[in-house]
Amino acid sequence: MALTALPRTLPRSRPSLGRVLLFGGLFGYFLLPMVAVVxxxxxxRWTANILPDGYTLxxxxxxxxxxxxxxxxGTTLILATLxxxxxxxxxxxxxxxxxxxxxxxxxxxxxxxxxxxALPYIVIAFGLLQFAGIVTPGIQGTFPLLLLGHTxxxxxxxxxxxxxxxxxxxxxxxxxxxxxxxxSPYQIIRRxxxxxxxxxxxxxxxxxxxxxxxEFAMVQTLARGVYTIPIWSAGEIRSxxxxxxxxxxxxxxxxxxxxxxxxxSGIVVYRNRGQIVRLLPSVANSxxxxxx
Amino acid sequence: MTAVSLRGVTKQYGTVHALDNISLDIASGELLALLGxxxxxxxxxxxxxxxxxxxxxxxxxIGGRDVSGVATRERPIGMVFQSYALFPNMTxxxxxxxxxxxxxxxEAEIRRxxxxxxxxxxxxxxxxxxxxxxxxxxxQRCALGRALAPAPDVLLLDEPLSALDALVRGRLRDxxxxxxxxxxxxxxxxxxxxxxxxxIADRVAVMNHGRIEQLAVPAELYEEPSTSFAATFVGxxxxxxxxxxxxxxxxxEAFSVxxxxxxxxxxxxxxxxxxxxxxxxxxxxxxxxxxxxxVYLGATTKMHLAIPVxxxxxxxxxxxxxxxxxxxxxxxxxxxxxxxxxxxxxPVPD
Numbered sequence: 001m002a003l004t005a006l007p008r009t010l011p012r013s014r015p016s017l018g019r020v021l022l023f024g025g026l027f028g029y030f031l032l033p034m035v036a037v038v039x040x041x042x043x044x045r046w047t048a049n050i051l052p053d054g055y056t057l058x059x060x061x062x063x064x065x066x067x068x069x070x071x072x073x074g075t076t077l078i079l080a081t082l083x084x085x086x087x088x089x090x091x092x093x094x095x096x097x098x099x100x101x102x103x104x105x106x107x108x109x110x111x112x113x114x115x116x117x118a119l120p121y122i123v124i125a126f127g128l129l130q131f132a133g134i135v136t137p138g139i140q141g142t143f144p145l146l147l148l149g150h151t152x153x154x155x156x157x158x159x160x161x162x163x164x165x166x167x168x169x170x171x172x173x174x175x176x177x178x179x180x181x182x183x184s185p186y187q188i189i190r191r192x193x194x195x196x197x198x199x200x201x202x203x204x205x206x207x208x209x210x211x212x213x214x215e216f217a218m219v220q221t222l223a224r225g226v227y228t229i230p231i232w233s234a235g236e237i238r239s240x241x242x243x244x245x246x247x248x249x250x251x252x253x254x255x256x257x258x259x260x261x262x263x264x265s266g267i268v269v270y271r272n273r274g275q276i277v278r279l280l281p282s283v284a285n286s287x288x289x290x291x292x
Numbered sequence: 293m294t295a296v297s298l299r300g301v302t303k304q305y306g307t308v309h310a311l312d313n314i315s316l317d318i319a320s321g322e323l324l325a326l327l328g329x330x331x332x333x334x335x336x337x338x339x340x341x342x343x344x345x346x347x348x349x350x351x352x353x354i355g356g357r358d359v360s361g362v363a364t365r366e367r368p369i370g371m372v373f374q375s376y377a378l379f380p381n382m383t384x385x386x387x388x389x390x391x392x393x394x395x396x397x398x399e400a401e402i403r404r405x406x407x408x409x410x411x412x413x414x415x416x417x418x419x420x421x422x423x424x425x426x427x428x429x430x431x432q433r434c435a436l437g438r439a440l441a442p443a444p445d446v447l448l449l450d451e452p453l454s455a456l457d458a459l460v461r462g463r464l465r466d467x468x469x470x471x472x473x474x475x476x477x478x479x480x481x482x483x484x485x486x487x488x489x490x491x492i493a494d495r496v497a498v499m500n501h502g503r504i505e506q507l508a509v510p511a512e513l514y515e516e517p518s519t520s521f522a523a524t525f526v527g528x529x530x531x532x533x534x535x536x537x538x539x540x541x542x543x544x545e546a547f548s549v550x551x552x553x554x555x556x557x558x559x560x561x562x563x564x565x566x567x568x569x570x571x572x573x574x575x576x577x578x579x580x581x582x583x584x585x586x587v588y589l590g591a592t593t594k595m596h597l598a599i600p601v602x603x604x605x606x607x608x609x610x611x612x613x614x615x616x617x618x619x620x621x622x623x624x625x626x627x628x629x630x631x632x633x634x635x636x637x638x639p640v641p642d
Contacts, residue, residue, distance in 0.1 A: 169380065177377035179364045180342060181391040182442060191394075195381035 034258065041251035059248035069253060072232040076213055079143075079228060083150040083212035084205040087158040090151065092201065095162045096193055100175045113156035121153060125221035128152070146223035153218070154211040158204035165200025166193070202271055206264045213261060229257055294356075295320040295478035296341060296446050301350030303336055303502075310336040311347060312502035318446070323472055323479040325493035327486055328525070333502040334482045338448050341480060343367050355445040370439030370477075374451040376431040378423040378438070384430075385410065385419045388437040395442065405441065412471055413437040429460040436468060440475060447472065447479040453488060465492055486526045490514065498522045520638040523562040530568070530608045533560045533640060541637060544601060546579035547630040555639035567634040568610035570595060571627050572620050578627035581608075586622045593617035597628060 041059055043052030063069055098106045116124065128149050132140045139145045171193055178188045194201075216230040236250045296318040303311040310333045318324045326334035339345040341352060343364035352359055359367050370391075378387050388409050392402045410416045413433040418426050426434070432452055439447055452468065453461045469492050472479050483489050489496045490510035498505045498513065498521070506513060506522040517523035524531060534541040541559045542548035551559050571578065584607075585596040593614045599606045610628065612620075620626060 170375070170377075173373065173375055173377045174379060176344060177371065177373060178379070178390070178394075179344075180369060180371035180448075181394060181438065182365045183390070183394040184365060187394050191390075192379055192381075196379070 037251045037258075038255055041248055041255055043248060059245050060252045062245065063249040063252040066249070068227070069229075069232060069249075072227050072229050073253075073256075075226060076228040076230075079147065079150065079219075079226070080209045080212040082147055083154050084158075084208040086147065086151045087155050087208045088201060088205060091155055091158040091162055091204070092194070092197075093189065095159060095166060096171065096175075096189060099163070099166055100172055109159060113159050116153040116156055121215065121217040122221060124153065125149060125218045129222060141222070141224050143223055143226050146219060146226055149218045149222050150212040150215060151208075153215070154208035157207035157211060161200045161204035161207065162197060163200075165197035165203075168200075169196040171196070199271055203268050206268050210261050210264055214257065229253060293320040294318070295322070295354070296480065297351075297353040298337075298341075299351045299353075301337070301340060301347045301352060303333075303340065303345060303347045309333075309502040311340065311350075314350070314502070314504060316497065316504065316507070318478055318480060319494075320478055321476045322494045323469070323481055323492060325481045325483055325489035325496045326499055327483055327489040327496050328499035329484060332499040334484075334499050335450060336502075337499070338450055338480055338482045341446065342369055342371055342448050368442075368445035370442065370444035370447045372432065372435045372439050372447070372449045372452045374454045376423070376428070376435050376455070378431055378434055380423050383420050383422055384415055384426065384434045384437075387423070387434055388441055390438060391442040409437040409441055412440070412474070413467075427460075428456050429464050432456065432464055433467065436471060440471070440477065443477075445478065447477045449479060449481045451482055451484070453483070453485075461488075468492065490526075496526075498525060500525075517562070517636055520560060520562075523636050523638070527564055528609070529562040529564050531560055531562050532606060532608070533558060543606065543630070544579045544599065545577075546599070546628050547632050547635060549632045549635050549637060552637040552639055555637070558640040559637045560640050561635050561637045563630050563635045565594065565609040565611040566592075567631055568597075568608060569629045569631070570597075570610050570612055570617075570620065571629075572624055576627040578629035581626055581628050583620060583622055583624045583626060586617065586620075588614065590614070595620070597626070599628075 039052055040046060042055045042057070044054035044056045046052040094105075094109065098109055128145065129140065132145050174192050174196065175188055178192045183191070214230060216234065219226055219228050219231055220234075233250055233253065236246055240246055294317045296316075298314055298316045301311050301314045302309070312333075314333075314337060316324075326337060328334045336345055340347050341354070343359065343362065354368055379390065382390065385406055389402050389406045392405060397405075410419050413436055415430060415433055415437065418430055418434075423431055423434070432455075435452075449468070453464055456464060465488055481489070481492060490513070493510060495507060495509055496513050497507045498519075500521045506518045508516075508518070513522065513526050517526055523529055532543055534543060536551040536555050536557055536559055539551050540548055541551050541555075541561060543561070547561075547563075549561070569578070570581075579599060581597040581599045583595050584598050587594040587596075591614060592611045595610045595612065595617065597608045597610055599608065608628075
């Protein structure tokens with residue numbers, strides 16, 4: 001009786017005023033600064049009014065045609081792409097090994113994954129600079145060292161995404177089955193592991209990309225000659241001497257950077273629709289242990 | 293001819309003996325079941341043959357070749373897992389072809405062989421489906437086909453039916469047996485289910501604490517368990533602990549048999565519920581007992597019997613044909629006798 005009386009789905013309640021205010025407030029809090037930046041990039045002048053005095057495409061045209069901006073944008077894209085790729089190459093085999101061959105190295109990897117959050121990037125950057133000075137003085141202050149630095153700070157995102165995907169796919173079992181089928185470690189990774197963790201690799205790559213894309217402190221410290229969008233932006237602010245449109249151009253570039261990252265985040269969310277996005281290390285990783 | 297041979301295989305996890313000096317020969321074409329409770333070492337033994345566990349000592353031979361230093365992927369084995377472990381990114385056909393394609397067999401040969409195997413495990417209609425599009429029983433048949441694809445010297449099955457529901461389980465069990473006999477492959481089959489082991493195996497090895505307690509054909513195991521553990525684990529037996537008096541053990545007037553060798557003070561007697569004769573009425577002979585509960589099971593009826601003995605009440609089960617049980621009511625006073633020929637007794641360890 002009581003059971004059959006239960007509705008199949010919970011009825012959708014009418015949005016209450018409090019809820020509208022809460023979500024409206026949050027929306028405004030996140031969106032307003034962005035809207036302001038977009039408006040500013042199109043504004044001729046913006047004085048005491050709530051909206052700009054007039055609109056123009058001049059700043060956008062001058063930003064897009066500025067060779068320094070284009071070069072910085074290209075460098076940033078290359079750096080972020082290489083960071084994501086290097087993280088894939090390094091993390092996927094390590095995560096596989098830590099699950100299937102030697103679970104003891106998991107502790108080491110998980111502690112390493114906390115470091116980029118525990119230490120400021122600037123501290124990590126100086127550490128790397130010192131270390132490179134001792135071990136490989138040749139790459140001090142160069143793009144390769146910067147790439148390694150970004151790979152290091154972005155790797156936790158790759159690791160968590162890939163490890164979560166491996167857990168979801170039951171990689172230990174599949175790997176064992178493939179081994180019993182006669183597959184070599186290379187065949188196992190290429191034909192069994194990789195195809196079953198693609199969502200994790202894509203999520204991890206996008207997050208690594210985003211981490212590198214907006215990073216400032218390491219670029220500044222590790223590679224003086226490398227000119228990325230954050231470096232360019234900082235330079236614009238620092239060298240401001242009252243010339244018209246400098247900040248509007250900056251706003252235009254900021255909008256572009258934001259759009260790149262926004263679209264990438266959108267792809268991550270869309271790819272993981274219907275499932276929980278697993279970026280944090282899972283608590284229960286106990287499957288795949290023999291009981292008898 | 294011996295297909296798989298184990299000599300003194302030992303494996304220790306900390307202080308626990310997972311495998312305690314196991315020696316075992318599996319004949320060619322034989323299906324041998326490893327039966328025991330969880331933690332008895334049966335899975336460790338199977339995984340040792342697969343090379344997924346490395347024994348501390350002892351030798352394992354497959355097809356006359358010592359495989360001790362041989363990696364899993366080089367061993368002539370096929371394996372079926374409890375969790376199916378099919379590759380989700382491959383169709384049924386591709387799963388079965390996998391062991392052949394990693395061995396880089398010619399395309400035409402793979403296609404021919406996979407067609408045969410699909411036919412053998414009756415998955416032709418499902419050949420192009422993905423693992424998440426087929427049922428559990430079909431998935432395990434696919435896993436069986438994949439394990440058999442490279443024509444292994446030994447097929448290793450690790451509780452292959454445990455993830456399935458009861459109805460599918462019985463059918464797939466017979467299916468595995470049919471296929472195994474058809475291709476005449478040697479098989480090692482791990483299970484904790486005694487009826488499954490007896491239904492499918494040529495011989496059953498009962499394992500406990502890393503040792504093989506008894507290795508026998510199913511009928512022998514059922515009729516003549518050689519250890520107390522085997523008697524408990526196989527068949528649902530009555531177990532009564534009794535004092536040894538004048539070299540004999542007796543349950544009042546129900547039975548009296550000679551005490552087992554080595555039993556100084558106490559012994560434990562095992563007998564099956566169907567070997568208990570229950571009679572009612574004035575002319576009946578034997579030990580008086582009370583029917584506490586009568587459970588109708590269709591062809592047979594199970595009676596829970598209480599027998600007053602010194603210091604308390606002994607409780608036994610008796611299985612009767614339901615026709616004979618009809619005249620005996622719950623709560624009735626009856627007399628019981630157990631045929632001494634069907635009693636197995638073992639000393640009680642101190």
